[in-house]
Amino acid sequence: MTATATPDALAVDRRAWQVLGVSAAGVFVVFLDATVVNIAFPAMSADFSGSTRAQLSWVLNAYAVVFGALLVTAGRLADARGRKLLFLLGLGVFAVASALCGLAPSVPLLVAARAVQAVGAALLVPASLGLLLPEFPAARRATAVGLWGAAGAVAAAAGPTLGALLVEGPGWRWVFWINVPFCALAVLAGRRVLRESAGTPVTGRPDVVGVLLVTAVFGLLSLGLVQGEQWGWASGRVVGSFVLAAVLTPVLVVRALRHPSPVLPVRLFAVRTFSVATAGTLLFGAAFFAMILANVLFLTSVWDYSVLRTAVAVLPSPLLAAVTAPLAGRLADRYGFRVVVVPGALSMVAAQAWFATRTTADASWLTDFLPGSVLAGLAIGFAFSALGAAGAQALPPAAFAVGAAVGATARQLGAVLGVAVLVAVLGEPAPAQVLAAFHRSWTAIGVAALACAVVCLALGRPRVPTA
Numbered sequence: 001m002t003a004t005a006t007p008d009a010l011a012v013d014r015r016a017w018q019v020l021g022v023s024a025a026g027v028f029v030v031f032l033d034a035t036v037v038n039i040a041f042p043a044m045s046a047d048f049s050g051s052t053r054a055q056l057s058w059v060l061n062a063y064a065v066v067f068g069a070l071l072v073t074a075g076r077l078a079d080a081r082g083r084k085l086l087f088l089l090g091l092g093v094f095a096v097a098s099a100l101c102g103l104a105p106s107v108p109l110l111v112a113a114r115a116v117q118a119v120g121a122a123l124l125v126p127a128s129l130g131l132l133l134p135e136f137p138a139a140r141r142a143t144a145v146g147l148w149g150a151a152g153a154v155a156a157a158a159g160p161t162l163g164a165l166l167v168e169g170p171g172w173r174w175v176f177w178i179n180v181p182f183c184a185l186a187v188l189a190g191r192r193v194l195r196e197s198a199g200t201p202v203t204g205r206p207d208v209v210g211v212l213l214v215t216a217v218f219g220l221l222s223l224g225l226v227q228g229e230q231w232g233w234a235s236g237r238v239v240g241s242f243v244l245a246a247v248l249t250p251v252l253v254v255r256a257l258r259h260p261s262p263v264l265p266v267r268l269f270a271v272r273t274f275s276v277a278t279a280g281t282l283l284f285g286a287a288f289f290a291m292i293l294a295n296v297l298f299l300t301s302v303w304d305y306s307v308l309r310t311a312v313a314v315l316p317s318p319l320l321a322a323v324t325a326p327l328a329g330r331l332a333d334r335y336g337f338r339v340v341v342v343p344g345a346l347s348m349v350a351a352q353a354w355f356a357t358r359t360t361a362d363a364s365w366l367t368d369f370l371p372g373s374v375l376a377g378l379a380i381g382f383a384f385s386a387l388g389a390a391g392a393q394a395l396p397p398a399a400f401a402v403g404a405a406v407g408a409t410a411r412q413l414g415a416v417l418g419v420a421v422l423v424a425v426l427g428e429p430a431p432a433q434v435l436a437a438f439h440r441s442w443t444a445i446g447v448a449a450l451a452c453a454v455v456c457l458a459l460g461r462p463r464v465p466t467a
Helices: 014-047 058-081 083-103 106-133 138-168 179-192 210-230 236-258 267-270 272-301 309-311 316-335 338-359 364-395 397-426 431-458
Strands: none
Touching: 014 083, 014 106, 014 179, 014 272, 058 106, 058 210, 058 364, 058 397, 058 431, 083 106, 083 179, 083 272, 083 397, 106 138, 106 179, 106 364, 106 397, 138 267, 138 309, 138 316, 179 309, 210 236, 210 397, 236 267, 267 272, 267 364, 267 397, 272 309, 272 338, 272 364, 272 397, 272 431, 309 364, 316 338, 316 364, 338 431, 364 397, 397 431
């Protein structure tokens, strides 16, 4: 039953906002790393000139596959063993692996360190939201989770800018080393501010088979999507990855329904808000991450912008997203998720329509690119933040971290799907066809955003506890 929240139900103490700051800082570092490394790729290629592009691509791919494969398992572990423990452990692993990435003398060692870095990221992301949710009353969670989600979205959008500044300045290794002081500060603050919380402890035998199944399903999906373009979408390895994931999925579902403490809480998908928010996150994530890459490639290859100039050109989107995310959370708390997410997704559609119809081969950032960036920034601030809040709102306290992990997995799969589709649509066109290829790509991104808007029409209002 929905009722007007009392003042007590809306009260938030100072420590809750400190917990939000610490948990958002951890998410910021992780999602910054998801895009900042892309900018450093050419500089890495120059330093490791003896390695092929296929070998070097695993610097990006290893992170994506391992991160996507381990999120759900890490979320279940955080709920069972302690969210503060997993969060601080994840920060520590991420920091050490980041330092090793910066020191790596060869591509194999860099790839190995990136895989370890992904393990740390998977540990801390779901635990961070699991720590945040108990601190806020239900009537204020959309605002809190909106800010938490916006931190990740802004970080991902700002990645190209920071990456360019680091690559052009001290060098590409600082793309990794910059994580170390941020993680150290977050650990120090976390030890002081955070308090341990957990959901329902695992009773009986752990779901070891479920862990293997969920890791295999999401790992195979990530592997197929990441390697599709390089191996060939019709190749045995890619088709085999998708087929094996499809075969194992019903086995995983049956296992989760029968086990008393399943690693994947499939019953959560019976809650409409959770299932719709998860689907919306996947679709918007595909549009969002594809747009980031498309815009950077367009500015550098069509308008011949330098890396540093490109970084400045794409900056308005994350800045606007950071400004609008708090407003989106407050609106969602008051009016419901649908009235925030759907206009946000439609703003993304409008941004892609602008890029696809207004950009030409002649560079005109102020009139042809900036308006689309503004629309995209509004979309990120409204849709991404409210989608995270919608998914979290439907979670029972015992499943805060693993539920967050499901949402993060949807975002990660959306990212690799969006980038894979972009690469396929963009292709390698002749010079005379490059502009048309980018227009097709923005159109495809707009279709994904439109699908998100349609799906999210089914979102409801936040549940506000009665007095």
